[in-house]
Amino acid sequence: MTTADAWSVKxxxxxxxxxxxxxxxxEGLGATGDAVGEVCFNTAITGYQEILTDPSxxxxxxxxxxxxxxxxxxxxxxxxxxxMAAQTGVRGCVICxxxxxxxxxxxxxxxxxxxxxxxxxxxxGVDTRALTKLIREKGMPHxxxxxxxxxxxxxxxxxxxxxxxxxLEGLDLAKDxxxxxxxxxxxxxxxxxxxxxxxxxxxxxxxxLDFGVKRNILRLLSDAGCKVTVMPANSSADEVLAxxxxxxxxxxxxxxxxxxxxxxxxxxxxxxxxxxPTFGICLGHQMLALALGAKTIKMHQGHHxxxxxxxxxxxxxxxxxSMNHGFAVDTETLPANVEETHKxxxxxxxxxxxxxxxxxxxxxYHPEASPGPRDSHYLFQRFTDMMREHxxxx
Numbered sequence: 001m002t003t004a005d006a007w008s009v010k011x012x013x014x015x016x017x018x019x020x021x022x023x024x025x026x027e028g029l030g031a032t033g034d035a036v037g038e039v040c041f042n043t044a045i046t047g048y049q050e051i052l053t054d055p056s057x058x059x060x061x062x063x064x065x066x067x068x069x070x071x072x073x074x075x076x077x078x079x080x081x082x083x084m085a086a087q088t089g090v091r092g093c094v095i096c097x098x099x100x101x102x103x104x105x106x107x108x109x110x111x112x113x114x115x116x117x118x119x120x121x122x123x124x125g126v127d128t129r130a131l132t133k134l135i136r137e138k139g140m141p142h143x144x145x146x147x148x149x150x151x152x153x154x155x156x157x158x159x160x161x162x163x164x165x166x167x168l169e170g171l172d173l174a175k176d177x178x179x180x181x182x183x184x185x186x187x188x189x190x191x192x193x194x195x196x197x198x199x200x201x202x203x204x205x206x207x208x209l210d211f212g213v214k215r216n217i218l219r220l221l222s223d224a225g226c227k228v229t230v231m232p233a234n235s236s237a238d239e240v241l242a243x244x245x246x247x248x249x250x251x252x253x254x255x256x257x258x259x260x261x262x263x264x265x266x267x268x269x270x271x272x273x274x275x276x277p278t279f280g281i282c283l284g285h286q287m288l289a290l291a292l293g294a295k296t297i298k299m300h301q302g303h304h305x306x307x308x309x310x311x312x313x314x315x316x317x318x319x320x321x322s323m324n325h326g327f328a329v330d331t332e333t334l335p336a337n338v339e340e341t342h343k344x345x346x347x348x349x350x351x352x353x354x355x356x357x358x359x360x361x362x363x364x365y366h367p368e369a370s371p372g373p374r375d376s377h378y379l380f381q382r383f384t385d386m387m388r389e390h391x392x393x394x
Contacts (some may be wrong), residue, residue, distance in 0.1 A: 003154065004327070006337065009160070010111055010151075011069070011151030012025035012026060012027070012151055012189060013026075013027055013028035013147065013148060013150075013151050014026045014027055014028035014029070014121075014122070014123035014124075014145070014146060014147045014148075015123070015144075015145070015146045015153055015155070015205055016061070016094060016100070016123055016126065016131075016140055016143055016144075016145050016146075017143060017146065017155065017157065017158040017159055017161075017162050018039070018141045018143045018162060019142040019143060019145045019162040019163045019165070020141065021159050021163075022276025023155060023159075024123075024126055024127075024131070025068045025096060025364070026094075026123040026124055026125040026126045027123065027124045027125045028121075028122070028123060028147035028148065028149060029099060029111075029112045029115060029122040029123070029124055029147070030092075030093075030112060030115025030116050030120045030121055030147065031115060031116050031118075031119045031120055031121050031147065031379070032121070032143065032147045032148060032149060033093050033121060033146070033147065034121065034122050034144050034145065034146035034147070034158065034161070035061070035091040035144070035145055036091065036142070036143070036144045036162060036165045037059050037060050037061040037091030037092065037142075037143065037145070037165075038059060038060050038061065038140050038141070038142060038143075038167060038168055039060070039061045039063060039094070039131070039135065039140055039142075039143045040057075040060050040061070040062060040063065040301070040302055040304050040326065041062075041063040041064075041065055041128070041131070041132045041135055041137065041139050041301075041304060042062055042063070042064055042065065042304040042305050042324075042372050043065045043304065043305030043306070043307055044066065044305050044322070044372065045066040045306075046306070046307035046309070046355050046371045047078075047306065047370065047371020047372070048064060048069050048093075048111075048298050049074050049075075049078040049079065049114075050078055050079075050214075050216075050329075050370050050371050051064075051308055051371065051378065052088075052090055052093060052115075052118075052120065053079045053080040053081045053090075053323075054080050054081075054088065054090075054212075054214055054252075054324060055080075055081055055089060055177035055212030055213070055214070055252075055253060055254055055322065056212055056214075056252045056253055056254050056282060056283065056324045056325070057089070057090045057187075057254065058089025058173040058176060058177055058212065058254035058255065059089060059168050059171065059173055059254055059255065060091060060092060060168075060254075060326075061090075061091045061093070061094060061143060061145050062090065062092070062093045062094065062304075063093075063094040063126075063128050063131050063132060063135070064093065064095050064096070064128065065081075065128055065129070065132050065243050065305075067095075067096035067097045068097055068098075068335045069093075069095040069097070069099070069111070070095070070099035070100065070102065070110070070111035071099075071100050071102060071103060071104075072102055072103065072104035072106070072107060072112075073102025073103075073104055073106075073107025073108065073109060073110060073111060073114075074102075074107065074108065074109045074111055074114040074135050075106050075108040075109070076108065076198070077105070077190065077195070079215070080214040080215050080216065080370065081177075081214075081215070082179065082210070082213060082214075082218070082230070083179075085110075086177070087118065087119060088162075088177060088212075089173060089176055089177055089254060090120060091120075091121075091145065091217075092120060092121040092122060092123070092145035093115070093120065093121075093122045094122070094123050094128060094131065094145070095122065095123070095124045095126065095128065096123075096124070096125075096126060096127070096128045096129075097124065097125075098125065099111050099112055099124065107184060107231045115303070117301050119239045120142055121145050121146065121147045122145075122147070123145060123147065131299070134258035136301055137302050137356075139300045139301060139366065140300075140301060140302060142162050142163070142165045142167055142325065143162050143325035144158045144162045144165075144346045146157075146158055146159050146385070153344075154375065155156065155273055159169055163342055167257050168254075168256055168298075169298055169328065170241065170256055170258070170259055170369075171255045171256050171259055172255050172256065172259035172260045172262070172295055173212075173253070173254040173255030173260075174211040174212055174233045174253045174254065174255055174260045174264070174283065175233060175234070175260075176317070177211075177212040177254060178212065178232045178233040178234070178253075179210045179230050179231065179232050180213060181230065181232065181348065182229055182230065182232070182235075183229070183230050183318075184227075184228065184229055185208070185218045185221075185222060185228040185229075185230055186198050186199045186214070186222055186228075187199075187218070187219050187222060188222050188223045189216070189219045189220060189223050190219075195313070196219070198218075198335070199223070199225075199227075201220045201225070202222075202225055202226055202227035202240075203225040203226075203349075204224075204225055204226045204247060204384060204387050204388075205226075205227050205229075205243065205244065205245050205246045205247075205263065205389075206221060206226040206227065206228050206229070206245055206246060206247045206248070206249055206387075207228075207229050207231055207243050207245040207247075207248050207265070207313050208221065208228055208229070208230045208231065208248075208249040208251055209231055209233060209235060209240070209248065209249065209250050209252070209264070209268075209284070210230050210231065210232060210233060210251050210253075211233045211251050211252065211254075211260060211264070211283045211284060211287065211373070212251060212252055212253030212254050212283065213230065213251035213252060213253070214251075214252060214366075214368060214370070216368040216369075216370040217249075217251060217252070217281065217366075217368045218230070219368075220367075220368050220377070220380050221249060221380065221383075223380075224380045224381065224384050226247075226384070227241055227371070227382060228249075228315025228361060229245075231243075231259050233253070233260065233263075233264055234263055235265055235267060236270075237267045237268075237269075237270025238268060238270075239264065240270075240271055241271065241274055241276070245276060246276075246277065246387045246391060247276060247277040247278065247279065247383060247386070247387040247390075248271045248276050248277070248278045248391040249278075249279050249280070249281075249284070249383070250268060250277075250278065250279070250280035250281070250283075250284025250285070250287050250288055251280075251281060251282075251283070251284050252281050252282035252283050252284060252324070252363065252366065253282070253283035253284070253309070254283070255283075256296075256298075256327060257283055257287060257290060257327050258290065258295075258296055259298045260283065260287065260294075261286075261287055261290035261291070264287050264291075265287065265290045265291040266291075268287055268290075268291035269291040269292075272288075272291060272292070272355065272358050272360050273358075275358060275359065275390075276359075276390075277359040277360070277383065277386045277387045277390050278358075278359070278360035278361075278362075278373075279360075279361060279362065279379070279382075279386075280360075280361075280362030280363075281362065281363060281365075281366060281367065281368075281384040282324065282364060282365070282366060283323055283325070284304075284362060285329065285352070285353070285362035285364045286325075286327060286328075286329055286364075287352070288360060288362045289329040289338075289353060289362070291335075292334075292335055292337075292338050292353075292355065292365045293335045294329055294330060294333040294334045294335065294338065295329075295330045295333040296329055296330060297326045297327065297328055297329065298326065298327055299310070299325070299326050299327060299328050299349070302325060302326035302327075303323035303324070303325055303344065303346070303349075303364075303365075304323060304324050304325075305323060306320075306321075306322040306323075306371050306372035307320060307321070307373075307374065308320070308321045308322070308323045308344065308346060308365065309321070309344070309345040309346065310342050310343065310344055310345065310351045310352075310365060311339060311343050311345055312341065312352070313340070313341050313342065313343070314341050314354075319365075319373075319375040319376050320373045320375050321351075321365035321366070321367070321372065321373065321375065321376055322365060322366040322369050322370075322373065323364065323365045324366065325364060328349045328350060328364070329349075329350040329353070329364070330350075331349075334350075334353065337355060337356045337357050338354070338355055338356065339354050339355075339356055340351050340352065340353055341353055341361065341363075342363055342364070342365075344364075349364075350364065351363060351364040351365055352364060359386050359389075359390055361382070361386075363376070363379060365380045366387060367380065
């Protein structure tokens with residue numbers, strides 16, 4: 001190698017092309033090709049594999065604010081999508097530092113190889129702090145992420161693709177990530193040096209409506225004594241109630257809640273009107289609000305991370321929570337029989353509600369905490385307590 005070769009500048013092998021025409025260059029990783037989506041940022045410092053397999057991120061390109069992504073590798077145990085082989089709809093990822101060789105006893109696959117296998121396009125070498133600042137100031141941009149090992153791109157075509165993408169508003173993505181049919185769930189949470197367990201006995205019969213559910217939510221329901229039946233997002237109230245559930249769980253998921261609510265709100269309204277204890281998380285929280293007559297709104301930058309403080313009015317405590325959502329419940333539209341129970345201490349947006357005259361409640365954040373803190377695990381106990389009380393009084 002000559003001195004000139006050592007100092008030569010390598011061509012960019014990946015681009016992030018924003019809808020305003022901005023072009024960010026970097027090093028390509030993962031799958032080749034391009035994908036269009038909404039660029040968001042996630043502030044968690046752990047759990048990148050859980051984030052990249054969370055169906056709630058469908059339609060989005062994830063920018064990790066933590067600079068070192070990939071340093072613990074990947075494995076089959078930390079996948080969050082229920083169908084291991086399914087694509088979650090994540091469009092790509094943006095990271096700062098180049099991926100190093102993994103250094104963790106649980107690692108089975110290098111992140112770059114794992115991204116290739118899942119068809120996810122990535123870009124590294126990006127000033128993610130500057131990109132995050134742009135999102136904070138201007139909102140979540142539409143963009144195309146592209147990877148070409150030879151560094152050859154049709155930039156004008158990529159700019160046009162980014163500019164013409166319609167975005168997430170009005171888009172029902174739950175239909176793309178929901179279960180194809182009803183199925184049972186018995187796996188319980190991971191234990192060090194033992195792996196995942198299986199539930200042996202169940203006190204409650206629970207239907208989980210799947211709008212893009214995460215594995216760890218189902219594990220915690222199972223661990224709380226629930227016999228879980230997962231049902232597709234488009235299930236009717238009659239189909240749900242035919243299971244004779246002690247409770248109904250409304251899962252997280254992607255896309256515009258108003259679009260999914262066009263069919264799911266009627267189901268949820270039927271369940272609530274029947275007096276069945278109901279618990280919702282994330283999109284499930286928004287679905288419950290829509291079923292009760294409230295409205296949802298698109299957020300400027302959304303909430304994505306594992307360090308979001310939330311005030312719980314029911315306990316007076318502040319919880320550090322894990323969040324992932326780009327829409328929020330409009331508090332001003334909550335009907336009189338619905339009480340706001342949680343609020344974000346970052347921007348004051350709604351993070352929880354309960355129905356005053358029915359056994360139903362929900363939260364905007366992710367109490368299953370994978371990745372994230374465990375401050376909110378009590379909510380699963382609250383759900384089982386509600387079902388136990390309902391059964392006693394029935």
